[in-house]
Amino acid sequence: MAIAVQCERITVRFTTERGTVTALENIDLTIPRGSFLTLLGPSGCGKSTLLRVMADLIEPTGGRISVLDDAPATARQNREIGFVFQDAALLPWRTVLENVTLPLEVGGGKALPGARSPQDLLTLVGLTGWEQAYPHELSGGMRQRVAIARALVSGPRLLLMDEPFGALDEITRDRLNEELLQVWESTGTTIVFVTHSIYEAAFLGQKVLLLAARPGRVRELVPVTLPTPRRLAMRETPEFVALAGHLRRVLETC
Amino acid sequence: MANQAEPVTMATAFAEDAEAQARFRAHKRYLAWRGRLLPVAAVAIFLLLWWQAVEIFDIQPFIAPSPVAVAKVLYDRFDMLMANLLPTAIEAVSGFILGNLAAITLATAFVYRKTMEEALFPIAVMVNTIPVVAKAPILVLLLGNGMEPKIAIAAIICFFPTLVNMTRGLRDVRAEQLELMRILSATPREVFLRIRVPNALPYLFSALKIAASTAVIGAIVGEWIGSTKGIGALIIQSTYNFDSPLLYATIVVGSTFSALFFGVISLAEKRLLRWNVAHNA
Numbered sequence: 098m099a100i101a102v103q104c105e106r107i108t109v110r111f112t113t114e115r116g117t118v119t120a121l122e123n124i125d126l127t128i129p130r131g132s133f134l135t136l137l138g139p140s141g142c143g144k145s146t147l148l149r150v151m152a153d154l155i156e157p158t159g160g161r162i163s164v165l166d167d168a169p170a171t172a173r174q175n176r177e178i179g180f181v182f183q184d185a186a187l188l189p190w191r192t193v194l195e196n197v198t199l200p201l202e203v204g205g206g207k208a209l210p211g212a213r214s215p216q217d218l219l220t221l222v223g224l225t226g227w228e229q230a231y232p233h234e235l236s237g238g239m240r241q242r243v244a245i246a247r248a249l250v251s252g253p254r255l256l257l258m259d260e261p262f263g264a265l266d267e268i269t270r271d272r273l274n275e276e277l278l279q280v281w282e283s284t285g286t287t288i289v290f291v292t293h294s295i296y297e298a299a300f301l302g303q304k305v306l307l308l309a310a311r312p313g314r315v316r317e318l319v320p321v322t323l324p325t326p327r328r329l330a331m332r333e334t335p336e337f338v339a340l341a342g343h344l345r346r347v348l349e350t351c
Numbered sequence: 352m353a354n355q356a357e358p359v360t361m362a363t364a365f366a367e368d369a370e371a372q373a374r375f376r377a378h379k380r381y382l383a384w385r386g387r388l389l390p391v392a393a394v395a396i397f398l399l400l401w402w403q404a405v406e407i408f409d410i411q412p413f414i415a416p417s418p419v420a421v422a423k424v425l426y427d428r429f430d431m432l433m434a435n436l437l438p439t440a441i442e443a444v445s446g447f448i449l450g451n452l453a454a455i456t457l458a459t460a461f462v463y464r465k466t467m468e469e470a471l472f473p474i475a476v477m478v479n480t481i482p483v484v485a486k487a488p489i490l491v492l493l494l495g496n497g498m499e500p501k502i503a504i505a506a507i508i509c510f511f512p513t514l515v516n517m518t519r520g521l522r523d524v525r526a527e528q529l530e531l532m533r534i535l536s537a538t539p540r541e542v543f544l545r546i547r548v549p550n551a552l553p554y555l556f557s558a559l560k561i562a563a564s565t566a567v568i569g570a571i572v573g574e575w576i577g578s579t580k581g582i583g584a585l586i587i588q589s590t591y592n593f594d595s596p597l598l599y600a601t602i603v604v605g606s607t608f609s610a611l612f613f614g615v616i617s618l619a620e621k622r623l624l625r626w627n628v629a630h631n632a
Binding site (some may be wrong): 099107140149152153154173174176177178180182184186187189190191202203204205232233251319 | 532
């Protein structure tokens with residue numbers, strides 16, 4: 098099976114005034130292409146740091162990592178990585194459509210063979226009719242939809258999501274969870290999704306990677322055996338409840 | 352995504368209700384007119400009280416002129432007042448443009464070369480602490496008695512607020528926005544034009560609005576020293592001649608120009624920063 102991300106003994110240390118913090122220690126991880134992995138762990142377990150290592154935003158202190166069979170920097174420069182931030186990080190001076198178009202305008206004029214139509218993506222995320230609106234006119238859920246469309250516009254083969262629905266209300270979060278799975282199925286892109294919600298991690302992922310804190314390390318890689326396509330009602334099935342219970346028990350020891 | 356939930360569109364989000372819409376618009380119109388009429392009424396009442404006070408207490412014209420006397424000067428000597436406004440306006444606007452351009456350029460340099468900021472910012476602070484009335488004679492000695500020293504004073508007075516604000520605006524960019532640009536492998540030029548500059552615009556306009564009025568003050572103060580024309584020269588002449596109606600009329604002309612200048616900048620801000628939440632609220 099083709100590999101999207103391969104981590105070998107990834108270690109990240111930050112030096113601050115109060116001393117050196119080990120954010121990640123000896124992370125070994127293989128993410129197959131086209132899969133959906135959720136990263137779950139208590140705050141301070143380094144899940145966002147791991148995502149940023151994959152995105153070439155943070156240089157690991159030790160270990161080896163390859164993204165789409167290349168160095169993370171190469172994958173980034175080839176525009177193979179899409180990233181969704183916790184608070185959408187839209188540019189307030191640009192309209193919805195201009196925000197989604199941004200990745201096509203920058204990058205020093207490099208050709209993007211996988212580029213997708215911004216209009217089609219706005220339709221995919223259910224924002225037809227809002228093209229000319231400014232971010233401050235949108236709700237939190239709608240902003241994240243724009244951010245997802247923006248992350249997909251260059252046609253990335255790896256989509257990294259850093260607690261994208263963490264600040265949303267539960268109803269919106271549930272709906273976006275279902276919709277994200279549909280986006281995943283229709284694009285076939287690999288998704289790595291950071292969350293601190295047990296239910297979100299279990300509902301979205303094909304596998305859940307549990308991380309322990311201080312220092313951040315792999316605790317357990319839990320396969321999710323729920324049938325696809327996933328529906329919100331599945332969260333009431335005994336299998337789901339058992340899975341969530343297992344994740345909770347492991348988290349308590351992290 | 353869209354076929355799952357009902358698609359959120361403008362059409363479904365906003366229902367038609369002509370009556371409620373009409374009431375909403377009527378209320379907005381009321382608020383707008385109130386905002387315009389209240390200051391006009393306040394000024395009118397103030398002028399009336401002033402006029403009555405001068406009449407009732409029989410105040411001498413050289414101490415405080417009646418508003419009628421000021422209005423008469425404004426009307427009778429309008430051409431002369433405008434002829435004196437022209438050099439002041441040219442000096443203020445030229446100084447405004449030069450000072451702000453210099454400040455924006457230096458702010459850009461500061462953001463990309465920390466060393467320059469560390470070396471030059473203390474000098475900028477020191478120059479800024481010198482009072483305008485002290486800067487004026489120095490610049491007149493340096494630059495002669497033409498328009499140049501006045502333009503220089505107006506420019507220096509605009510320079511500091513813009514430098515401070517623009518540096519902040521270019522620098523205080525959200526970390527996620529920079530991370531996003533890195534993931535997109537954006538060039539430094541793209542980061543500057545697409546993130547830093549638009550981010551700095553609200554900061555810049557705050558400074559420009561301050562600068563619009565202070566540039567005029569700078570030009571006027573510059574004209575206090577050895578000038579024969581301009582609003583500043585007229586203020587000095589009328590004061591020495593105890594011609595207080597002319598003094599007041601001159602001040603009205605200078606202030607009106609200042610307010611117009613401020614208005615033009617505010618209008619440009621509204622046009623350019625339509626995305627800015629603070630201005631839509």
